[in-house]
Amino acid sequence: MKDLEDRQERIDNLKGMGCSRKRVEDARFTQGKGNYVDDVNLPGMLHGDFVRSPYAHARVKSINIDAAMALDGVVAVLTAKDLEPLALHWMPTLAGDKQMVLADGKVLFQGQEVAFVVAKDHYIAADAVELVEVEYEELPVLVDPFEALQSDVVLREDIKDEKEGAHGPRRHHNHIFLWEEGDKEATEQVLDEAEVVAEEMVYYHRTHPCPLEPCGSVASMDKINGKLTLWGTFQAPHVVRTVASILSGIEEHNIRVISPDIGGGFGNKVGVYPGYVCSIVATIVTGQPVKWIEDRMENLMATAFARDYWMKGKISATKEGKITGLHCHVTADHGAFDACADPTKFPAGFFHICTGSYDIPVAYVGVDGVYTNKAPGGVAYRCSFRVTEAAYFIERMIEVLAMELNMDAAELRRINFIKADQFPYQSALGWEYDSGDYHTAWDKALAAVGYDDLRAEQAQRVEDFKAGKTRKLLGIGLTHFTEIVGAGPVKNCDILGMGMFDSCEIRIHPTGSAIARLGTISQGQGHATTFAQILASEIGLSADSITIEEGDTDTAPYGLGTYGSRSTPVAGAATAMAGRKIRAKAQMIAAYLLEVHDNDLEWDVDRFVVKGAPERFKTMKDIAYAAYNQAIPGVEPGLEAVSYYDPPNMTYPFGAYICVMEVDVDTGEHEIRQFYALDDCGTRINPMVIEGQVHGGLTEALAIAMGQEIAYDDMGNCKTGTLMDFFIPTAVETPHYTTDHTETPSPHHPIGAKGVGESPNVGGVPAFSNAVHDAFRAFGLRQSHMPHDHWRIWKIASDLGLHG
Numbered sequence: 001m002k003d004l005e006d007r008q009e010r011i012d013n014l015k016g017m018g019c020s021r022k023r024v025e026d027a028r029f030t031q032g033k034g035n036y037v038d039d040v041n042l043p044g045m046l047h048g049d050f051v052r053s054p055y056a057h058a059r060v061k062s063i064n065i066d067a068a069m070a071l072d073g074v075v076a077v078l079t080a081k082d083l084e085p086l087a088l089h090w091m092p093t094l095a096g097d098k099q100m101v102l103a104d105g106k107v108l109f110q111g112q113e114v115a116f117v118v119a120k121d122h123y124i125a126a127d128a129v130e131l132v133e134v135e136y137e138e139l140p141v142l143v144d145p146f147e148a149l150q151s152d153v154v155l156r157e158d159i160k161d162e163k164e165g166a167h168g169p170r171r172h173h174n175h176i177f178l179w180e181e182g183d184k185e186a187t188e189q190v191l192d193e194a195e196v197v198a199e200e201m202v203y204y205h206r207t208h209p210c211p212l213e214p215c216g217s218v219a220s221m222d223k224i225n226g227k228l229t230l231w232g233t234f235q236a237p238h239v240v241r242t243v244a245s246i247l248s249g250i251e252e253h254n255i256r257v258i259s260p261d262i263g264g265g266f267g268n269k270v271g272v273y274p275g276y277v278c279s280i281v282a283t284i285v286t287g288q289p290v291k292w293i294e295d296r297m298e299n300l301m302a303t304a305f306a307r308d309y310w311m312k313g314k315i316s317a318t319k320e321g322k323i324t325g326l327h328c329h330v331t332a333d334h335g336a337f338d339a340c341a342d343p344t345k346f347p348a349g350f351f352h353i354c355t356g357s358y359d360i361p362v363a364y365v366g367v368d369g370v371y372t373n374k375a376p377g378g379v380a381y382r383c384s385f386r387v388t389e390a391a392y393f394i395e396r397m398i399e400v401l402a403m404e405l406n407m408d409a410a411e412l413r414r415i416n417f418i419k420a421d422q423f424p425y426q427s428a429l430g431w432e433y434d435s436g437d438y439h440t441a442w443d444k445a446l447a448a449v450g451y452d453d454l455r456a457e458q459a460q461r462v463e464d465f466k467a468g469k470t471r472k473l474l475g476i477g478l479t480h481f482t483e484i485v486g487a488g489p490v491k492n493c494d495i496l497g498m499g500m501f502d503s504c505e506i507r508i509h510p511t512g513s514a515i516a517r518l519g520t521i522s523q524g525q526g527h528a529t530t531f532a533q534i535l536a537s538e539i540g541l542s543a544d545s546i547t548i549e550e551g552d553t554d555t556a557p558y559g560l561g562t563y564g565s566r567s568t569p570v571a572g573a574a575t576a577m578a579g580r581k582i583r584a585k586a587q588m589i590a591a592y593l594l595e596v597h598d599n600d601l602e603w604d605v606d607r608f609v610v611k612g613a614p615e616r617f618k619t620m621k622d623i624a625y626a627a628y629n630q631a632i633p634g635v636e637p638g639l640e641a642v643s644y645y646d647p648p649n650m651t652y653p654f655g656a657y658i659c660v661m662e663v664d665v666d667t668g669e670h671e672i673r674q675f676y677a678l679d680d681c682g683t684r685i686n687p688m689v690i691e692g693q694v695h696g697g698l699t700e701a702l703a704i705a706m707g708q709e710i711a712y713d714d715m716g717n718c719k720t721g722t723l724m725d726f727f728i729p730t731a732v733e734t735p736h737y738t739t740d741h742t743e744t745p746s747p748h749h750p751i752g753a754k755g756v757g758e759s760p761n762v763g764g765v766p767a768f769s770n771a772v773h774d775a776f777r778a779f780g781l782r783q784s785h786m787p788h789d790h791w792r793i794w795k796i797a798s799d800l801g802l803h804g
């Protein structure tokens with residue numbers, strides 16, 4: 001008994017896998033001691049600021065910098081002309097397109113970078129921006145992607161005659177690519193012959209990640225040693241180093257990229273922005289460090305947006321509700337440059353996960369990318385590579401089909417789910433789902449909210465409404481989503497040609513503590529807490545004795561960064577594998593110390609024990625010390641390991657979400673009465689961190705579904721460039737969430753973990769939106785575009801004739 005208690009105490013001491021360990025990073029965050037880019041201040045540092053275009057489409061006739069240069073404290077004003085001799089006036093995008101760093105002849109969206117002012121302080125720079133005189137000649141503006149594909153107006157004059165783009169043929173001067181997956185003919189045939197077909201246009205509006213901290217960088221060129229140091233808001237610091245080296249010609253070992261603390265990334269900080277490039281050029285030109293920090297309006301207007309997908313769907317089924325086929329055509333508005341952050345092979349990301357959680361025998365998807373006069377981007381925003389679009393699409397199509405069949409939408413889902421014994425499951429659009437148990441999760445969710453009672457209450461509410469007893473309707477928003485995260489096998493995923501593996505390097509110190517460095521970078525996820533837990537369980541040292549370091553390319557092994565919920569599936573796997581290498585060497589050392597053969601030892605929590613002689617053991621601490629102070633024949637001194645992990649497949653987390661919402665027909669206001677979220681992310685590292693991730697992701701989903709949008713007028717003016725117009729939920733709007741889980745490990749991940757950071761956004765948006773739609777289902781509402789702000793909900797009621 002005593003032994004068992006001892007053993008449990010040793011396990012508890014590790015604070016390893018499954019423990020709700022408190023976040024170690026919070027000590028500095030909650031005391032205002034974080035170190036963000038804007039906290040980097042160097043002697044003699046200069047400040048950069050942009051002159052931006054007020055027009056969405058215009059020719060730049062002239063730029064006069066004389067007045068700005070005359071202002072006391074202004075050091076330089078850069079324009080495209082200054083960057084051209086360095087071949088830096090354009091830069092490659094992550095999607096194989098190129099983008100102007102500074103306006104070259106014309107501007108293509110409101111807020112585009114036109115000139116970069118460098119001054120002694122930020123205020124002088126801002127004043128000088130006002131003094132730069134730019135003469136524009138307005139051009140016709142295209143904000144509608146359907147119109148853009150018909151129009152004679154040429155947006156990208158630089159490639160107007162190019163018939164081939166980075167992703168195949170272009171059929172119009174404003175067309176970027178047509179990307180297709182699946183069997184078109186077979187799908188069309190199934191649809192033609194189907195008993196029931198539901199058809200709908202599902203629009204997922206343009207929005208923006210809007211992290212608390214905007215983007216920024218500090219570049220410092222040490223001309224004597226030839227070293228460039230770059231601090232910045234980078235979700236992928238190593239990739240930034242490689243790109244900076246290729247662009248500038250500075251050898252990669254002479255560039256050090258540092259991502260310090262990041263105040264939220266959410267996909268916004270994956271791409272490379274003109275501000276980064278201009279700060280580098282400016283430090284080279286002036287010989288002084290140069291800081292660039294954008295403000296909130298610049299962040300909303302000019303850095304990467306998300307979504308903007310027009311998804312035309314057709315779904316077919318038998319009269320009994322068995323789905324037989326799915327067809328989808330997307331018109332994707334990419335803005336002025338194709339700057340999506342997607343693996344090269346997948347210009348629409350992983351959108352072809354759009355068959356969702358359902359066993360659909362045949363499917364086809366085609367995506368047309370289109371240029372318009374809007375800001376470039378197309379980042380994930382808490383959903384790996386267009387998975388939120390895909391989940392929203394299929395979860396809306398299921399609801400529309402349920403209406404067409406006059407069937408309960410929960411039942412329709414249940415009869416079409418992929419069954420637990422079908423995994424690994426090959427989807428019609430080419431994915432191999434690693435593991436899942438959808439029926440168990442679904443039944444648990446429906447039971448938890450009391451689904452049948454809710455439906456009865458809803459039916460009564462409709463009666464009462466018709467009888468004039470109430471003006472509030474009840475909506476039950478259902479979602480069962482399947483995520484795809486952990487890009488991802490090097491054989492089919494890359495960013496700018498760099499394969500998407502990830503890495504971990506561990507160094508055990510003589511006294512039995514350790515540092516581990518990873519190729520990823522936390523932006524608030526809590527990696528310093530959770531990755532130490534993985535290691536604690538693998539190597540038997542307490543998580544409290546392990547430092548996790550990320551984001552410095554001079555010290556961390558090469559990695560592809562943090563987005564697409566890839567850190568746990570990829571770097572987390574590398575961490576476990578590196579830990580296992582440490583343990584393998586430790587076993588040899590222990591065998592020598594205990595004078596037994598390697599095979600006579602077994603691992604027990606934090607030590608190697610001689611089989612059958614439990615009193616004879618060496619703890620990992622003993623072994624670490626021996627690795628440094630004793631000559632062990634045939635074994636090198638020291639205890640270190642590095643692992644580069646190329647995952648064999650992606651991981652497929654899933655979840656069942658239910659939102660119960662009251663909708664006021666007369667005011668368009670809504671109230672969320674209950675929100676239940678069941679997530680399955682395989683093996684759970686830290687339940688508390690997971691819960692935090694789910695709360696955050698659901699709140700972003702609430703924002704997107706219920707009010708957040710980047711909207712433009714016909715002239716291409718961004719109407720939502722400030723937080724007065726761009727909705728960010730506060731504690732007032734945020735409902736209470738009930739979280740729950742099932743645990744279906746990934747069969748190919750060393751510890752069975754799948755990602756979770758994005759799931760609540762992927763599943764949350766359709767749950768909120770379906771609740772709104774469901775409230776009006778009895779009155780015939782099939783589809784209404786997000787965001788469902790008060791006015792739009794009021795308008796639904798009005799259009800349905802509910803205002804009497």
Ligand code: PCD
Nearest residue numbers: 265266267380381382524530564567568685686755756757
């Ligand atoms: N199973 C499991 C899983 C997971 N986990 C945890 O959780 C977290 C998360 O994870 P993941 O899922 O893997 O993810 P990552 O990679 O790390 O991250 C990323 C994500 O994350 C999220 N979250 C967050 N949070 C915060 N705080 N902040 C931020 O920014 C953010 N972002 C967002 C996003 S958007 Mo993208 O980028 O769009 O693509 S993608 C994303 C971490 O900590 C980890 O460790 C655990 O525990 N367990």
Ligand SMILES: [Cu+]
Nearest residue numbers: 383385386387
């Ligand atoms: Cu995405």
